[in-house]
Amino acid sequence: xxxxxxxxxxxxxxxxxxxxxxxxxxxxxxxxxxxxxxxxxxxxxxxxxxxxxxxxxxxxxxxxxxxxxxxxxxxxxxxxxxxxxxxxxxxxxxxxxxxxxxxxxxxxxxxxxxxxxxxxxxxxxxxxxxxxxxxxxxxxxxxxxxxxxxxxxxxxxxxxxxxxxxxxxxxxxxxxxxxxxxxxxxxxxxxxxxxxxxxxxxxxxxxxxxxxxxxxxxx
Numbered sequence: 001x002x003x004x005x006x007x008x009x010x011x012x013x014x015x016x017x018x019x020x021x022x023x024x025x026x027x028x029x030x031x032x033x034x035x036x037x038x039x040x041x042x043x044x045x046x047x048x049x050x051x052x053x054x055x056x057x058x059x060x061x062x063x064x065x066x067x068x069x070x071x072x073x074x075x076x077x078x079x080x081x082x083x084x085x086x087x088x089x090x091x092x093x094x095x096x097x098x099x100x101x102x103x104x105x106x107x108x109x110x111x112x113x114x115x116x117x118x119x120x121x122x123x124x125x126x127x128x129x130x131x132x133x134x135x136x137x138x139x140x141x142x143x144x145x146x147x148x149x150x151x152x153x154x155x156x157x158x159x160x161x162x163x164x165x166x167x168x169x170x171x172x173x174x175x176x177x178x179x180x181x182x183x184x185x186x187x188x189x190x191x192x193x194x195x196x197x198x199x200x201x202x203x204x205x206x207x208x209x210x211x212x213x214x215x216x217x218x219x
Contacts, residue, residue: 003158004124004145007063010112010154011056020114020151022052023077023189025215031079037086038094040076041208042199050208051216053077056112057193064156066108066195074200077213078111078190080120080165088164090129091194095201103133106159106194114189117149120167124155127162136162149188159194 011019030039041053049055057073080086091109096102111122125141141162147155157163165188199205210217 003161005156006147007154007156008150008152010063010152011059015056015059016152019052019056019191020189022216022218023114023191025218026077026213028079028187029215030212036077036079038204039212040074040200040205042072042074042205043208044072045070047072050210051213053191053216054208056191060110060112060154060193061195063154064108064110064195069197070107070195072196072199074106074194074196074205076192078188078192080167080188082117082119082186082188083167084165084188085120085167086165088123088125088162090160090162093198093200093205095204099201101133103129104198106196108156108195109159109161109163110154110156110193110195111147112154112191112193113147113149113151114191115149115187116151117188120149120165120188122147122149122155122163122165124157124161124163128160129162149190 010016030036043049043054043057045061049058053075057075061070061073091106093104096104124145124147126143127136127138127141129135130137147153194200208216
């Protein structure tokens, strides 16, 4: 699995703390259903950041070195409740798939972990979608890698690989998410970034203008 990489101590601590505070301030905004995973934003490579997330995404681009084909990054806030899994899938242009049936994957997918959530690791398999769009190649995974939700860890993998979040509620519940005054109680918090050689289509992918997740602007 050479197409996977893990960075530890990814961001400088002051920048990391600013990012965590901003995402916690967002709380559960826009989490109805699975909208948190279908509301994404476009950040052109080399452009000026509009918020704390895009400031960090620029740092990630320097680490990943996605190559000259990459023209920009698609980002969104990954938030899951305690005990909630995320089905296995491959990242793709969701609007293009819905409108035309055509599947296009990013160059690279990546997940940045904001808090410790030992009950819900990410698992990445050595599988890609078959041409029929329904089955997997190989049919059963031969290799896989587990990425644990550890603060300031950053997992990067090829954009067409199958992955998901497997929740194990039997494991210890994180103590830091039990407070009743927490704006984002019991949430597994991540920042997800895809590196693209083309811009994903609207309405899923949009420019960030502050109309939602306003707290990111003050981060």
